Amino acid sequence: MPQPEMPQKTPYAIEIEAGKNYWWCSCGKSKNQPFCDASHRGSEFAPLQYTAEKDGTVYFCGCKHSANGALCDATHRNL
Numbered sequence: 001m002p003q004p005e006m007p008q009k010t011p012y013a014i015e016i017e018a019g020k021n022y023w024w025c026s027c028g029k030s031k032n033q034p035f036c037d038a039s040h041r042g043s044e045f046a047p048l049q050y051t052a053e054k055d056g057t058v059y060f061c062g063c064k065h066s067a068n069g070a071l072c073d074a075t076h077r078n079l
């Protein structure tokens, strides 16, 4: 199974808006981290949709190894 690239080993703190959809980059190749810029095309990776339930700060995974989808679950501490 191919491994994603790791754009950074820490999460991205992003201000989000309630009701808005965000597309988290899972391949690690996007130049618009932590979001998809279609760099995954031709690979086995696909972006994950994250819908904001409320306004606030969300910590999107930057290491691309979180077991919690688009969100950081602290897995990066063990890499």
Ligand code: FES
Residues within 6 Å of the ligand: 009, 010, 011, 012, 060, 061, 062, 063, 064, 065, 066, 067, 071, 072, 073, 074, 075, 076, 077
């Ligand atoms: S940045 Fe990936 S688990 Fe925290």
